[in-house]
Amino acid sequence: MVEFLDVLKADNVLQEKVRELSNVDVLLSTATKEVKGDGKKVVAIIVTDRKSGQEKEIALDGVFVQIGLSANTKLVEELVPTNERGEIIIDASCRTQTPGIYAAGDCTTVPYKQIVIAMGEGAKAALSAFEDRIRS
Numbered sequence: 001m002v003e004f005l006d007v008l009k010a011d012n013v014l015q016e017k018v019r020e021l022s023n024v025d026v027l028l029s030t031a032t033k034e035v036k037g038d039g040k041k042v043v044a045i046i047v048t049d050r051k052s053g054q055e056k057e058i059a060l061d062g063v064f065v066q067i068g069l070s071a072n073t074k075l076v077e078e079l080v081p082t083n084e085r086g087e088i089i090i091d092a093s094c095r096t097q098t099p100g101i102y103a104a105g106d107c108t109t110v111p112y113k114q115i116v117i118a119m120g121e122g123a124k125a126a127l128s129a130f131e132d133r134i135r136s
């Protein structure tokens, strides 16, 4: 497991689990530079130790990429302000900074990207829209 940062950020319980596995090595402060193939399949990756700058090749049979997600908000980028990560900026009631446009879930600045949060935020956005409509 290759981690760019010098710490793992997963839940402790998951970190402990992975460290118990005898067939998993955790490489911290390591940048993946290249995935190498033989024309048919993946055979190795080249990584750089970010502290020493030293490069090494690791032979392997496959790669699973898990490097986070970016907000899919291009569609609305000219309609509502977003932050540096492309998340739609909302207030506590799911109102964007553009009157009449509401946003909810992972594409917004709401902390904790989880299903239960996204569902609650969806309900909140709908209630805010309803309230604004009734009042105006």
Ligand SMILES: Cc1cc2nc3c(=O)[nH]c(=O)nc-3n(C[C@H](O)[C@H](O)[C@H](O)COP(=O)(O)OP(=O)(O)OC[C@H]3O[C@@H](n4cnc5c(N)ncnc54)[C@H](O)[C@@H]3O)c2cc1C
Binding pocket: 072, 075, 104, 105, 106, 107, 113, 114, 115, 116, 118
């Ligand atoms: C690998 C992984 C594991 C996860 N595990 C958990 C977990 O165990 N528990 C948990 O609570 N959460 C988990 N999550 C997070 C959870 O999936 C999200 O928090 C949740 O799905 C967010 O809901 P959402 O409705 O905001 O966005 P999404 O579920 O991403 O829904 C957005 C929808 O919009 C659609 N869409 C995008 N662009 C357009 C467009 N232009 N026009 C029309 N439709 C469009 C997409 O196709 C998608 O269906 C996990 C996420 C990932 C990636």
